Amino acid sequence: MEHAGPITPAVAVPVRETQAHDAIDRSYHAALGSLTGGLSPMGLATAWFDWAAHLAGSPAKQAELHERAVANAAKAVQAAVSCPLHPASESCDAMAADKRFRDKEWQRAPYNLLAQWFLLTEDWWDAATRGVQGMAPRHAQIVNFATRQTLDMLAPSNYAATNPVVLDRTREEHGANLLRGLRNWMEDFARDAEGAPPETGGFKVGETLATTPGEVVYRNRLIELIRYRPTTESVQAEPLLIVPAWIMKYYILDLSAHNSMVRFLLDQGIEVYMISWLNPGEEDADLGLEDYVRLGIFDALEVIERAVPGQKIHAAGYCLGGTLLSIAAAAMARDGDARLASLTLLAAQVDFTEAGEITLFIDDSQVAFLEDIMAEQGYLKPDQMAGAFQMLRSNDLIWSRTIREYLLGERGSMNDLMAWNADATRMPARMHAEYLRKLFLENRLALGQYSVGGRPISLEDIEVPVFAVGTERDHVAPWRSAWKITRFADGENTFVLTSGGHNAGIVSEPGHPRRHFRAGPVPGHATDPDLWIKAHAVRDGSWWPEWTEWLERHSSERRHVEAAPLPSLCAAPGRYVFG
Template sequence: MKETANLPESGSTGTNITPYRAIDRLREATVAGLGTGISPLALGMALIDWSAHLAAAPGKRMELAGKATQDAADLMARIVALTVGPKTQPTPQDPRFADPAWRNPPFSIWAHGFLLAQQWWQAATSDVPGVDPHHESLLSATAQQWLDMVSPATLPLTNPEVIVRSIETGGLSHLVGLRNWFEDMAHLAANRPPVGAERFRPGHEVATTPGKVVFRNHLIELIQYAPATETVLAEPVLLVPAWIMKYYVLDLSPENSLVRHLVQAGHTVFCLSWRNPTAEDRDLTLDDYRNLGIMAAVDAISAVLPGQRIHAAGYCLGGTLLAIAAAAMAGARDNRLATVSLLAAQTDFTEPGDLALFIDHDQLHRLESVMWQRGYLTADQMLGAFRFVRSNDLVWSRMVRAYLLGEREPMTDIAAWSADSTRMPYRMQGEYLRRLYLENALASDRLLAEGRPVALRNIRAPIFAVGTEDDYVTPWSSVYRLHCLCDAELTFVLADRDHLAGIIHDPAQPGSHYRIATRRRNGAYLYPEDWAQAAAMHSGSWWTAWTDWLAHHSTKKRQAPPDMGAAAAGYPPLGDAPGSYVRQR
């Protein structure tokens, strides 16, 4: 039977379901609680798909058998070479085996054997004729997980760095590592932030740019920041962060704050701070986030600065929501947005990054069942997907350093922020994942706002879009596909680094670069590779280029800073920044 009451467009995340469907939801949620993130059914279907097609591909099997024979001969030659004198060559490039100690036997043999096995399994799970690409990716990632677990770099008795450190410290490194493990388990059991995060408190060490909360509703607090210049540009800037984490990623340490950079450049800056939803908010929808979030903020800014158009900028999921709101406003002939800036934000989900591994009908049903039972999704569950795909970087290497070598990575403002997550309401997050990730409804004009289709091509305000070279969350080629979806003037920036460091990167820090080019309205489309070759390369941070772009699209005459809030219009200051929502747990 179908769920029929109070349904979103997808028809799969409503709360009033039949008892029969409730049984299925409860079973799926219970099974999911015992797993590690990947649906057993999805993995089983991938395994059946792969094994059946591999069995029907004698050529592929012969190729793998030949590679296995060649790899075994290669490894045996290295073992024999140790007994007859020639020195072994360094192992192939892998960050886990970068230390010079890995070049000495027997560690060099173990590392080389592991890398050969890794390459073989990569070949075995790739390019099998007829296998569904999603199943191929899922199986390949799972195989890599098992390999990383048994890597010689992960095991204490086969890692020369661990052995040397143990000898140098007389075994003290193991005691320190054990202490680190107990500390982490205690913090995890008590649902406390990781060790060291307490040194980055909102309003004290981070989120310190002066300002006032000038509006609050059930979903957001709107912060207006105090001016830092005698005159300001007439058009204010509205920042829309992702709702999956706290807003202050845009206002980290003073030397690493995009908010502070904008204020010092002469902008009047507003920023949304999302409320941390609870189970009672389970029925909030994606449209609620648009209306109670972005549209409520736009209305408040219009009251504080009557008649002024707004430079709106969104980061990650906040950028996607901003694109939806901007397109809906354009379709309704609401021209209050002067420009739209999308920072590492997707509008076309054809290439959704590493999260695609966890988005299919089976796994989304599993995730929806977990959210149905709890009323929300925690950010840790979402971040666990990325840890699964990038376990070598995000899990095993950190565990080796903290627990086997007895060294903790220094806590930074970004690391502390990434542990300060928020929850996502059941219905809204289900709509977001199903309609955007699974169905790609925004790119195909099938997403509705206020009952009307959202068409990105309706946006006529100039757009500034940023992608980053090493982004595993929103690949830059996916961000770049906005060129295919709208006809507005579009300035695109390809920054270095990743999804976080590429966006939150102060101009004072050396060593960065970016590419930038502008496509005029209704201009010709270039493929991403051609664009990257043609775009001008600049050193430094793209922040400076963005503030110049905002100034170019602003009124030339500067004016005195506005008052904080607008008490006469019903928007009085309600308290100092960073507000109260940012402190919710």
């Protein structure tokens, strides 16, 4: 056979065309993301296909589900008959335990039957999306979660025609509640469409929120550093730097006068400095995680060092601010920088292997999708991040509000924490992509593979005392994940487990009713948090005094209050907080 000569490769696509095609994909994904709340439909479709294919090939599982369906139908019929006669029966108790059906109106027929059918349908789908042999475990979790979200949306409590509480109210008010609900919906829709700031119920930054007196003593491209005016004649020698998360406004720690952590610390004789992050725009898309370490934490430490030369500095980080502070502390330990006196981590994670259900929204498909969205915008919008967190508690954050405001026509009363939560921030594209990939997906920080300044850092180099706080009902940073810093840091570790969720558990001032906590040292590199729980009894009240006592034990002495040799650029709360 005659040799035909060298095989001609397929025509190479010029780089310019490839980039143009990438731009098309990015634009398409950005447009799609505006409809899906920033969630990747491709990742969800992959998980559903995995479930459907493996369920189709599992006849035993299908038979089990058929039997369960028949049994659940029998239970529903039995409950419809027995509940009116025996309201304390097991099936009726199960209905009453679900807060969606807790009102006495749900005990009437046919609404009790509707509620029973719904709960048993939830039970069947939960069984259908668990234990399907051969499925990828992550896909199984995603399908189970997505199914729960779909059923939560379809709950009979969410619709006027099937909610007896709404029907009774409508009869009593001759439909006035629905008219008020329509007006509430139209107001919310108009506010969203116009991009207007969210309703804060009269709470205003600098007037009713973030009012603790202080001055901005430093400003760069990324932060303002606030020094608060001491309220005592003497203070602990070591000042405290607080690093809030970059995804939130700092004043969650300086809300109203009665629940301001900053004000409480000042009254205990602690000099407090606070970082206030810039709310980034498109021009800040190039800011990366290392910029946040360098321009945020390292610059702040240098400024404080000028104010109190020769003194070490306590540092506390909240949520992602704690993660960032851990990175900075490990880098300082690697380089022999001994300026830190202690490290406090509030609901913060350094190991993301057990980061809770939020990890269901973080995989390669989702991150690639978000990267395309951010490449178009230069940042991630607040609502594109908030959707995932709301779905973690959809009954509390979405559907109960829908029923109250749009069906019953009742506007919920605003409090300071809700007003803060509505004051959302953006995240620059590069930084958020690095955070999702390097920390969440690849877990480089925990594995000792994360680099600062071109060299790897290790959490095990941290030898300063660590005070870590987790909250019992944290859906953002589960407390067992927050515990994990005690496995890495090589110094004295103390852990606190407090009641409440990610925000309310931290903003837990003395005098707050129904608060409790556990606190105590953690033996060197202990691995079982449940054993620690058994060894530490519940104590009533706020954990804040426990922390200030710990800070005092790890401080050297007290010093007289003197005016810090720093310029006052403007009064607190500064300018960046209004961005």
